[in-house]
Amino acid sequence: MSGLGSDGFRGVIGDSFSWSVVAHLIAATLSYLDEQATPAGAPIPVGFDTRFLARHFACLVYLGLLQGKMKPTLSRSNIPSPYLSYAVRKLGAPLGIMVTASHNPAAYLGFKPKGPEGGSALPEVQMRIAELAASVRPIDMDPYVVFGPTLEFQHFNFEADYARALASLLATKELAQDRQLAVDFMHGSAFPLYGHVLEELGVSFIPVRIEQDPLFAGGNPEPVAGNLEELRSQVIAGATRSIGAAFDGDGDRLRLVDESGEVVPNEDIFAICLLHLIEDRNQRGRIVKTVSFSELIDRLATAFNLPVVETPVGFKHATRELMVPDTLAAGEESGGIGFGFYLPERDALLALLLVLEAMRMRGKQLVELRLELAERFGRSYFAHQDVPLSGRTDTRQVLRQMEELAASPAKVGLPDAVPDRMDGLKLRHREGFLLVRLSGTEPVLRIYCDDTTEGREWELVRRAVSYFSKQGSSRIAEDLDEEEAISS
Template sequence: MPIKFGTDGWRDIIAEDFTYDNVRIVARAHAQVLREGGGRLVVVGFDTRFQGSGFARVVADVMAEQGLDVLLAPEFLPTPALSFAVVHHGAAGGVMITASHNPPPYNGYKIKGAYGGSATPSTVAQIERALSYPSRYEGVRGTVQPLDIREAYYAQLDRQLNLETLRSYRGLVVHDAMGGAACGWLADYVSSRALPLHFEELHGRPDPMFYGVNPEPIPQNLGDLITRLAGETGTALGVITDGDADRVGAVTAGGRFFNSHQIFAVLLRHLYGRGLRGRVVKTVSGSRVIELLAGRLGLDVLETPVGFKYITDAFLEGQADERLAVLMGGEESGGLSSRGHIPERDGLLNSLLMIEAVAASGLSLDNLFAQIEQEVGFRHFYDRNDLHLSAAFDKAALLSAAPAYAEVAGHAVQGVNTRDGVKLLLDGGASAMFRASGTEPVVRVYVEAQSEEAVQTILAEATRRVLALDPGAH
C-alpha cells in the first residue's frame, strides 16, 4: 500500500504499513526537502504509542545520515512542546511520531514547519514527490543530540497566561491525560508555578493502549472522568488532553461534557476581555456561536476547510501583516491556538486558559457559556456520528447527493456550504454536515441545532441517509 499523507502528515497501522522501512523512506524524503531548502537542524519527538521511541530513533538516524543535525527527545513529550522546540532552537522543521487521537493500533509521522506549526500543503506535496524521486546524499553525517525543552516551554506558557489570576483559583481540577503525551506535564507545571489549586491526574501513567479507549476527548472516551466529577458541585473542572496533547476537552461539575465549540467561545470571550484583538479563524465544522460571538465583538471571521494546517496559514499571514493578525483559531476536534503563541494546537495551554477564565470571572464554564448564548441569541446543542463504512462505500456519491437534499428530518435546507465536505444550512439556525475523514476510513456527520431533540432527530436522519448509500450495510 502506498504511503499516503492526510490532513496533518502520515498515519497508518503499526506493523502493517507503519513500519521501520516505511518510516525510513518518509524521513529520507523529508530530510531531502529540508536540506534542499537550506535547513541544518531538525527536532524529533514521540508520544506514548507502541514503539514511539524506536520510530523516533529511526527518524533521527536517517536525518543525520542525510546531513542534518538532530535534537531527539529522550522521552515522550506533547506535540505543542515539540513544535515550540522547533521555534526555540531555530530548527528548519520538526517530526512528531504520533497518531494523535487515532486508535491504539495506529502511529504516525506529523510534519512541523520552522514556525512551529503544521506543515503547509506545499511542503507536504514536496515531501510526497521526494518519496518517488529521492536524491543521493554523499556529504558529512549530522549529529544527534538530546532535546531539553521542558523549562523553556513552561516559560512560554507563563508568557501566555496570567499567573496572578491562575493563583486565585481555589477549586478542584482533574486532568485526564488519557495515558498520552501530557502525562505528568500539566501536574509538573502546576507544581513548579506553585498554583494553589486542588489538582488531580487521571490516567496519568503512559499507556500505549490508552486505558482501553481511543485517546480523543469526546464523551464516549471519558467515562472515568465523568464519573469522578458527577458528584462534584461548585468550583470543579475536568480538562482532557488527547494522545499527543494538542487537543483539549472539558467536563464540568456534575459530570457534564463541555464540548470544543463551547471551549472556543469561552476562551475567545476571555482573551477579548484581556484586551487581545484580531481575526477569528474557524473550520467549516465549527459552531455558529463562534461566528455570532465574533460579530458581537466586532471581530472578522475567516472560515477554512477542516485541518489545522489551514488555521496555521492564517496565523502565518497575521505574523507577516499585523492587519491580518489572528486572535484565536480553532477546530471542532478541540484544536485551538491564540495570539502570541506558536501557530499550533496546544491542549496544555488551553487547559490552563480555561482555569484562568473561571478564576477571572468567578463563574463556571457552564455559566460563562450560558452568558454567551444569551448575548448572541442562539442556544447551542451539538452531536456527531463517526460512521465506519464498508470498503464498497462511495464517498463521492454521498458528497454528490447531499447538496441536492431539500430537507433533513423536516428541517428545510436554506443553504449549502461545500468548503469541505457538504454542510447543509437548515432552518432555525441548525446545520448538518457530512465529511469523509482524511486519516481514517470514516464518514463524520456533524449536527448543530437549538435543542437536543432537534439535534438527535436531524442526526438520526442524516446518518440513515449515509448508511443507505453503503452497499456493505445491506
C-alpha cells in the same frame, strides 16, 4: 503516497505505517529540505508519544536525518506535540518531526511534520513531502540498528523555557482558586510535562490515567464524552467546586468537565477563551474556525464585529491563518485551540490556563460561564458521529452520493440549504449546518451537525446515515447500529 490526513501521515502499525513507509518519509523529508536549500547541520528536533514502537520509529527518524547530514536532536522521553513545536521555534529549525497518531486508536502511529514557524507544517509542505515519498528511493538503514549497545543520541530539553513562555502569556499569576482540578492524561504523552508546568504555576491537580499504556486501556485517547467517565466520576465525587480537564494522546486537544459533572462542548471552551480575551484582556482580531465547528463562534464574533475565517478540517490550515497579523485565535471542532499571540499551533495546556484565568478574573464557576454564553449568544446543539466503512463500502460511491445530495438537499430534509464543498459537503441552513466528509486516515464517514434546536442535530445525523445507506452503502446502517452514538 497514502496516509496523508488532516495533519501528517498516519496508518496502522505494521501495515500502512511500517519501516518501509517511514524510510520513504525520511528520504522525502530530506529531499524537501534539499529543495529548500537547507544547509547541512541544520537542527531538527524529533519527538514521540506513548504509543507502541513510537520511540523506536523516532530513533530511526533521528538516525535517518543524521545520515542525511542534518543535526537532529531527540526528546528524552515522550512529549506532547505542542512542546515539539516550541522546540522547533526555539532552535530556529527548518522543521521538526513528531512521531504520533494523536487521538487515533492504539493500532495507529504517525509522522507529523512541524514547520519553522512553530506549528503544523503548512498543507503544501505536507503535500510536497507526500509527492516526494511516492518517488524517492527510501533511506538505506537496518531498522534494528537502534538496538545497538553503543548508540548515542543528542537530546533537547526546553521544559523550563516552555513553562516560562506559557506563564508570560497570562494576565494573572493567581490561577489557583478554592476549587479542585482533576486532570485526565488519557495514558498519553501530555504527562509528565503538563503536570510539571501546572505545578510550576501553582495549580494543584488530581492526576487521572497517567500510566503509560500503548493500548490506552482498550480505548483511544480522544477526549470525547464517552471516553471521560473516569474523569467525570472524579469531579462528581470531589468538592463542590471541582472541575476536570482532559488532554488527548499527544496533548494538543482539550476537553473540560464542569462542576455539575457535564462534559463541556468544545465550542463552549473556545467561546469562553474568546470572551475572556475580548472583554477581560481587551484583545481583538480575526477568529479562525474549521468548517466543522459550531456557529456559536460566528454569533459571538458578530456580537463584537469581528471577522470569522473558515478553513478545511486539519489544524495545518489554521496554522496559516494564525500567521496572519491581527488574528486573535483559531479553534477546531475536535478541541484544538491556538492563539495569535503565541505560536501558530494548538496548545491544550495554554487553553486550559486561559480558562482558569477567565474563571479567576470573571469570578465565576465554569458552569456559570457556560450559562453566560447561552444567555448572550444563544445555545448550540452539536452532534458528531463517525460511521465505520467496511470493505464493501466504495468511497467513490459515497462521493457520488455527496454530489447528488449537494444538488438536492431536500433528501435529508433541508430543502433551502446552501451547499458548500470546501471540505466534503456542508449544507448550510438558517439554524445551523449538516456536514459530511470522508476521513483522510481512517475508513470512516464523519457526520457533523450544529443546530439551535435541541434534538434536531441528532435527527439530521440520522437522516444523513439513512440517505447514505439507502443509496448503496448498505453497511453504513449496520455499522451505525453497532456503534454507540457519542456526542462530541
